[in-house]
Amino acid sequence: MSEVGGPAPAGLCSGGQAPATAEGQGARRRVVLFVDDEPIVLMGLKRIFHHMAQKWDMLFASGAQEALALMAARPVDAIVTDLTMPGLDGTELLRRTLREHPDAVRVLLSGYSEEELLGRALAPAHQFFAKPCDERRLANALEEAMDARAYVTNSLVLEKIGLPLLPEVLRRIAFELDNDAPDIEEIAALVTADSALAEAVLELVDGTRLCAGRTLETPRQAVLALGIEIVQPAVLFLSLFSRFEAGGVRSYALPKLKAHCLRSAGIARAIALDMGLAGAAVDCAYSAALLHDTGKLLLDVLYASECQEIMEAVRADNRRVSEVEAEHLGLTHAQVGAYLLGLLGLPQPVVRAVARHHAHSPEQKGFHAEDAVYFANVLDHGLFVFNECYARPEPDPLRLAGIGGDERLGRWRKVVLGLGLGHAGVNRAGA
Ligand SMILES: [Fe+2]
Numbered sequence: 001m002s003e004v005g006g007p008a009p010a011g012l013c014s015g016g017q018a019p020a021t022a023e024g025q026g027a028r029r030r031v032v033l034f035v036d037d038e039p040i041v042l043m044g045l046k047r048i049f050h051h052m053a054q055k056w057d058m059l060f061a062s063g064a065q066e067a068l069a070l071m072a073a074r075p076v077d078a079i080v081t082d083l084t085m086p087g088l089d090g091t092e093l094l095r096r097t098l099r100e101h102p103d104a105v106r107v108l109l110s111g112y113s114e115e116e117l118l119g120r121a122l123a124p125a126h127q128f129f130a131k132p133c134d135e136r137r138l139a140n141a142l143e144e145a146m147d148a149r150a151y152v153t154n155s156l157v158l159e160k161i162g163l164p165l166l167p168e169v170l171r172r173i174a175f176e177l178d179n180d181a182p183d184i185e186e187i188a189a190l191v192t193a194d195s196a197l198a199e200a201v202l203e204l205v206d207g208t209r210l211c212a213g214r215t216l217e218t219p220r221q222a223v224l225a226l227g228i229e230i231v232q233p234a235v236l237f238l239s240l241f242s243r244f245e246a247g248g249v250r251s252y253a254l255p256k257l258k259a260h261c262l263r264s265a266g267i268a269r270a271i272a273l274d275m276g277l278a279g280a281a282v283d284c285a286y287s288a289a290l291l292h293d294t295g296k297l298l299l300d301v302l303y304a305s306e307c308q309e310i311m312e313a314v315r316a317d318n319r320r321v322s323e324v325e326a327e328h329l330g331l332t333h334a335q336v337g338a339y340l341l342g343l344l345g346l347p348q349p350v351v352r353a354v355a356r357h358h359a360h361s362p363e364q365k366g367f368h369a370e371d372a373v374y375f376a377n378v379l380d381h382g383l384f385v386f387n388e389c390y391a392r393p394e395p396d397p398l399r400l401a402g403i404g405g406d407e408r409l410g411r412w413r414k415v416v417l418g419l420g421l422g423h424a425g426v427n428r429a430g431a
């Protein structure tokens with residue numbers, strides 16, 4: 001075994017731009033463990049990541065047993081492992097890591113052989129990278145995933161969220177997106193091969209009014225309409241809901257929550273366009289609004305009885321869910337959702353927008369994607385009856401001042417009503 005790294009240079013411990021909630025993370029240097037049975041690959045990893053020694057302590061192990069011994073000796077923030085190794089393979093190593101060190105970010109490096117594809121399907125990894133990997137992309141992905149852990153500072157919750165959640169199609173999409181020039185037609189082929197997913201993607205594009213005024217006839221057209229930037233968040237959204245629908249979420253009416261997320265995505269996009277945001281920011285607003293409440297699904301499964309109590313308190317006193325969550329659990333669904341999405345490799349602006357969708361004040365001057373997500377959530381709760389017992393959120397004064405007051409909100413309200421989003425089995429407020 002070997003180690004690369006040295007004393008922490010001042011100011012470099014947090015690894016780039018840390019999330020707003022990262023203050024409590026402390027100053028310990030991050031530890032990243034690389035595992036591969038081929039000495040030449042390990043040497044290559046050591047060489048290409050040498051420059052990261054200013055930020056990380058790096059450990060290198062030539063097999064699973066050695067990796068487990070290293071992890072037993074000191075906490076590791078992320079593990080990057082080869083899949084095919086003699087003895088314990090990468091799948092089993094990640095399974096043991098999940099059990100014994102659940103807060104470590106788990107990344108699998110693998111190729112495209114049939115054996116590797118099967119291994120990937122079984123491995124409890126947060127992210128997958130093709131070999132040979134793009135060093136810059138992998139370094140960024142590791143940094144962002146480690147940053148995401150700062151959204152959840154409650155170690156009990158952290159331990160429970162070590163779930164493998166990705167269906168195979170999402171992994172294949174991630175692999176395609178990892179190419180230098182990802183091909184949307186390839187992704188469309190992956191989606192259309194799964195008839196239930198293909199149907200759901202068509203409904204999603206329709207339900208968010210992504211192509212208002214155009215008729216989409218095939219799932220392929222729907223994937224092309226989503227485009228490279230949105231297709232992964234969209235498929236993740238559908239996969240999470242279908243997984244939790246099957247698993248039996250108790251505290252929320254899932255069809256209503258799903259409809260709220262779909263409408264919010266359409267609203268956030270309309271607001272972002274109205275404010276003249278650039279294409280990437282419009283896509284970010286849409287993706288983040290779609291995924292903004294996924295933390296609720298996770299909390300319900302992990303804390304079933306606490307969530308029932310939280311919802312009883314919300315109903316009894318007509319309060320906001322996030323406030324009651326913070327009182328009962330010490331964190332909110334916004335933080336848990338951001339944590340999950342960060343681990344799964346969603347872009348950082350999307351993760352931050354999800355984390356801040358209930359924040360009382362804007363993070364920066366000007367108008368950004370996260371502001372569109374915040375107001376989309378507020379407007380949807382105001383215009384559509386999501387749950388009779390929820391407090392209708394009024395925008396916080398600082399947020400309202402940030403957009404120039406009520407007049408702008410009134411304009412957006414008209415735009416939203418013009419989108420015709422209320423058809424998904426949910427009544428308009430007051431109707
Ligand atoms: Fe929320």
Ligand SMILES: [Fe+2]
Pocket residue numbers: 260292293377
């Ligand atoms: Fe919401």
